[in-house]
Amino acid sequence: MDSTAPEAPTMGATDPREQQMPNTDRHRGRSRVYVAGCLAGAVAAAAVGVALLTGGDDDAPEAVPVPPPSPAASSPAPSPTVSVPPTPEDIAAKAAEVKYREYLQVTRDVAKAGYVDLAPFDTVSIDPENIVLAQTAERLAGIAIAGDTKVVSLTVQSVELDPPGEYPYVGLLACLDVSDLTGVDPATGESVVPADRPDLLKSEVIMRNIPPGAFTDGRQPGWYVAEVIQRGEPC
Numbered sequence: 001m002d003s004t005a006p007e008a009p010t011m012g013a014t015d016p017r018e019q020q021m022p023n024t025d026r027h028r029g030r031s032r033v034y035v036a037g038c039l040a041g042a043v044a045a046a047a048v049g050v051a052l053l054t055g056g057d058d059d060a061p062e063a064v065p066v067p068p069p070s071p072a073a074s075s076p077a078p079s080p081t082v083s084v085p086p087t088p089e090d091i092a093a094k095a096a097e098v099k100y101r102e103y104l105q106v107t108r109d110v111a112k113a114g115y116v117d118l119a120p121f122d123t124v125s126i127d128p129e130n131i132v133l134a135q136t137a138e139r140l141a142g143i144a145i146a147g148d149t150k151v152v153s154l155t156v157q158s159v160e161l162d163p164p165g166e167y168p169y170v171g172l173l174a175c176l177d178v179s180d181l182t183g184v185d186p187a188t189g190e191s192v193v194p195a196d197r198p199d200l201l202k203s204e205v206i207m208r209n210i211p212p213g214a215f216t217d218g219r220q221p222g223w224y225v226a227e228v229i230q231r232g233e234p235c
Contacts, residue, residue, distance in 0.1 A: 096170035096207040147180035175235035198234035
């Protein structure tokens with residue numbers, strides 16, 4: 001009796017699993033562990049035919065044992081993250097940055113309102129910057145200002161908390177996007193913005209920390225913009 005043996009099932013899939021180490025500032029690693037199991041059983045066609053002719057065989061083909069999965073490689077414990085408290089210089093720089101951004105918002109608001117009220121300048125800046133702002137207001141009075149100034153980057157250049165004979169200061173370097181900022185003279189309808197003005201301008205800023213009791217006009221102590229230097233240089 002001719003018999004065709006059914007094809008024995010074969011399992012040989014490989015199941016990769018990946019373990020990734022937690023990323024830390026001091027350790028980045030990756031290990032891959034491959035766990036494979038294979039069960040293979042094969043019966044030759046001739047042997048199956050003989051078994052059928054003789055009425056069968058009580059002895060079933062012995063299954064090949066499946067090897068247990070290899071234990072995952074143990075991952076070393078991640079290095080603990082050490083929290084470093086901010087230094088007084090870090091705290092001063094952060095406060096100065098926040099005040100400078102407030103200064104930009106105030107100067108935009110005053111300009112868009114037509115430079116009618118200059119009092120808001122006193123909340124964010126001191127002399128000599130206030131003198132420059134007053135001169136700018138006089139020059140641009142009546143000019144229709146539109147658009148906005150965006151901070152592309154802001155870098156701390158220097159911090160001095162105890163300069164001899166001076167108030168503490170922080171030096172900032174800002175890159176400002178002024179491409180959206182426009183000014184039009186209503187009398188002529190012409191723009192007052194120079195045609196060669198770069199879209200990105202570099203701005204050097206000196207911030208001063210005014211201590212309590214230094215103001216005689218009731219202003220609050222804290223960080224103020226003392227000087228802004230813009231040379232028309234692109235950044």
